[in-house]
Amino acid sequence: MTIIANAPYDFTSNDRQEDFRGAMLVYVGWARHMMFASPYCWPLPPDMPFGALVEGPMAQAFAQHPDWEQADWSTATWTRNGEPFTPDLSKSLADNGLSHKDSLMFTTPGLDGIGGMGF
Amino acid sequence: MDIAVTKKKLGLKERYALMTRGLGWEPTYQSVDDVFPMDxxxxxxxxxxxxxEDPFRLTMDAYWKYQAEKERKLYAILDAFAQGNGHLTLSDARYINTVKLFINGLAPLEYMxxxxxxxxxxxxxxxxxxxxxxMQSLDEMRHAQTQVHAISNYNRYYDGMANFRxxxxxxxYLQVPRSFFEDAASGGPFEFITAIGFAFExxxxxxxxVPFISGAAYNGDMGAMTFGFSAQSDEARHMTLGLEVIKFxxxxxxxNLPIVQKWLNKWTWRGVRVLTLVAMMQDYMLPKRVMSWAEAWEIYFEENCGALFRDLARYGIVMPPCVEQVRKERDHLSHMAWCQFYQARGTNNFHVWLPSKEDMDWLSAxxxxxxxxxxxxxxxxxxxxEEEGTPFEAATPPQxxxxxxxxxxFPxxxxxxxxxxxxxxHDGERFHFCSQWCQEIFEDEPxxxxxxxxxxxxxYKGNLFGDADPTAEDFDPxxxxxxxxxxxPEDSGLxxxxxDAANFDLWRGLAKANEA
Structure with missing residues (x-):
């Protein structure tokens, strides 16, 4: 549908990638770890290696959880905007095909939160 | 000496007609469509x-009289509350955070x-x-003013309220209520009155x-309780107007049916999402609780609004489909919200805490x-x-x-x-939503x-840095x-x-005991 207005209605999006001075927004959430109330949001350079996202911003956000140090990245599975996704940790975000405002969710098999309660 | 003139007194009905409908006129040198281009x-x-059909018979002169009388009573009580250090009679210092939520989140909506x-x-x-x-516009202005005046008595002593606007x-977090109202105000006049006059009011x-005003009464807040009661008779009028517009x-x-139904679906959902804040307040922030969010939902939505929607069924209106999800979230909503506010406490302007054992027993019951x-x-x-000295806190902004x-x-x-x-x-850019319902609202008017x-x-765009220079060497974003x-730092945290907690204890101690 399109908006019903009483005058021409033409406004640009408030969050286009060019507004972020070269960075792209990426969201990452951790499945079965509800301690983190929502996925988090970062502005990242598109040429940043995917592995650097894991070791940098993600570690900073998620390492308060005791499961973090046990996470095995060779078995972790990912989704992007709800669809299956297999990142190559050595390649950049852009070369992994990530776009501005993509939302990633990762699952760490065998790690099911505090006391196995999904938390 | 004046000569007394015998005036013919108008009958009630005649007077009412002249003071309401009689105030309108037919334009002669402009078309009606040009005078009213937005409806x-x-x-x-x-x-x-x-x-x-006018839902209430009130003329402007009577309106002033009633409201002035209410103001006199309200300000007499507020003055007494302030002079008697009423803030020290509260149940507990945690209650003040409810007042902060009200002044920051709700009072500006009255003004909107x-x-x-x-x-x-x-x-x-x-x-x-x-x-x-x-008249409703004047009511809402009065509500905003009385709320600001009542709560200014807290602002003199406690943090988190001075910059409410x-x-x-x-x-x-305040973008949630703000964007709700801006969404309504940027719709046309009929959508606005459906959103605010009907769905919200x-x-x-x-x-x-009920949670805020009964909560105030339960927790010894005479000031907030009084402005609540002062607003109550206005609210009854607002509800009548909202319903009359829908029926009209x-x-x-x-x-008009599919348009009205679409708005009801949208604004019921938008309203319930804003009420996440109220649910949390009710279950977690009131030291002495009135009823749980789940109980309030059962009484005020399932029973009262269920009857309302059954009444509107004769026009073809059905219960908004999102209500099914609200029911499923009913027993999760306040808990999820408090978990979010607890971990994002560095960006709140009120304080949070973990529920005590007693609080948790109430919640599990x-x-x-x-x-x-x-x-x-x-x-x-x-x-x-917290006990180990490494309290959990989210350091990164959320999606x-x-x-x-x-x-x-939301799960x-x-x-x-x-x-x-x-x-x-949309237009090559990705957008994220909490739910199917917010996504549907977006897709209707992207x-x-x-x-x-x-x-x-x-x-992240750098729009929150004010006058600071982001290129300076020592720039701290x-x-x-x-x-x-x-x-x-005084506004937020545990x-x-x-x-606030320290001062409340100190002042209450001084009020109750003698210094050694």
Whole structure:
């Protein structure tokens, strides 16, 4: 549908990638770890290696959880905007095909939160 | 010496007609469509504005008289409260955070409502609804003023209230109520009155007022209780107006039904999402609780609004489909919200705490299906982290819903351990939502919601740095953002560490005991 207005209605999006001075927004959430109330949001350079996202911003956000140090990245599975996704940790975000405002969710098999309660 | 003139007294009915409908006139040198250019573009068809039944018989002169009388009573009590150090009679210092939520989150909405009703009081071509909207506009202004005056008595002693207007505009969590009202105010006049006059004032009003005003009464807050009661008779009038408008639209033309139903679906959902804040307040922030969110939902929505929707069924209106999800979230909503506010406490302008053992026992009694299984273990684990000196706190801004602007905290309905993920693309850009319902609202008017200002994104674009120079060598982005937001360390964080808690204990101690 399109908006019903009483005058021409033409406004640009408030969050286009060019507004972020070269960075792209990426969201990452951790499945079965509800301690983190929502996925988090970062502005990242598109040429940043995917592995650097894991070791940098993600570690900073998620390492308060005791499961973090046990996470095995060779078995972790990912989704992007709800669809299956297999990142190559050595390649950049852009070369992994990530776009501005993509939302990633990762699952760490065998790690099911505090006391196995999904938390 | 004046000569007495014998005036003929008008009858009540005649007087009423002259003081309301009689105030309108037919334009002669402009067309009616040019004088009222905004009441037709939404597609609502009105064939006979004179068929409007005034839902209450109130004229302006009587209105002033009633309101002035209420003001006198209200300010007498507020003065007594202030002079008697009423803030020290509260049940507990934690209660003050409820007052902060009210002044920052709700009072500015009263002012927005004043502006909205003033606008549509100009835009409807029917005289009857114009007069009713003008009175509601004045009511809303009065509510904003009395709330600010009542709560200024707290602002003299406690943190988190001094910048309520600035915080309402910029603080991320307050974008939830702010964007709700801006969404309504940027609709046409019929959508505005459906959103605010009906969905908010009629369908959801008790879920807002009962927790805050009864909560005030239960916790010794005479000031807030009094402005609540002072507003109550106005609210009754607002509800009548909201319902009358819905019935009027539905009776005027069958083509109005799908438009009205679409708005009801949208605004019931938008309203319930805003009430997340109230649910949390009710279950977690009131030291002495009135009733749980789940109980309030059962009484005020399922029973009262169920009857209302059954009444509207004769016009073809059905219960909004989102209500099914609200029911599934009923026993999770307040807990999820408090978990979010606890971990994002560095960006709040009120204090948070972990529920005590007694609080948790109350919660598990009220939420036997969910609390012990999902939420008690979270709070117990976080309590352990606090004790160990490493309290859990989120350091990164959250992903937010493009429509309701709440962080995407909600799980899949019926599956509390799986986060719901909803997104779509518009014009090549991806957008994320908390739910199917917010996504549907977006997809109906994407051109509107792509303009949303989301807190995390504004921060990352550099829009929250004020006058600070981001290219300076010693630039500290978080410090610049906090300065721009006017958020001080005293405003946020844990209640137990707060200056408010310390001062309340100190002052109450002085009020109750003698110094050695």
């Amino acid at each position: 037709s573009f939404e597609g609502i068809k009105i064939h006979d504005w004179d068929a409007w 409502s004043h502006r909205g009703f003033a606008h549509i009081g100009r835009q409807f071509r029917g005289v009857g609804p114009r007069v009713a909207c003008m 600035h915080h309402h505009t910029y603080l991320p 009629y369908v959801l009003t008790n879920l807002v007022f 639209m539905l009776e005027q033309d069958p083509d 009220k939420y036997p299906e969910t609390f012990d299984q999902y939420y008690r273990p979270r709070f117990e684990y976080w309590a352990k982290m 937010q819903c493009q429509v309701c602007q709440i962080p995407t905290i 899949v309905a019926g599956d509390p351990l799986t986060r719901a993920e909803h997104s779509c693309t 051109e509107k919601y792509v303009q949303a200002k989301l807190g995390a994104h504004e921060l 978080m410090a610049a953002a906090m300065a721009f937001l006017k958020l001080t 209640h137990s560490d707060s200056r």
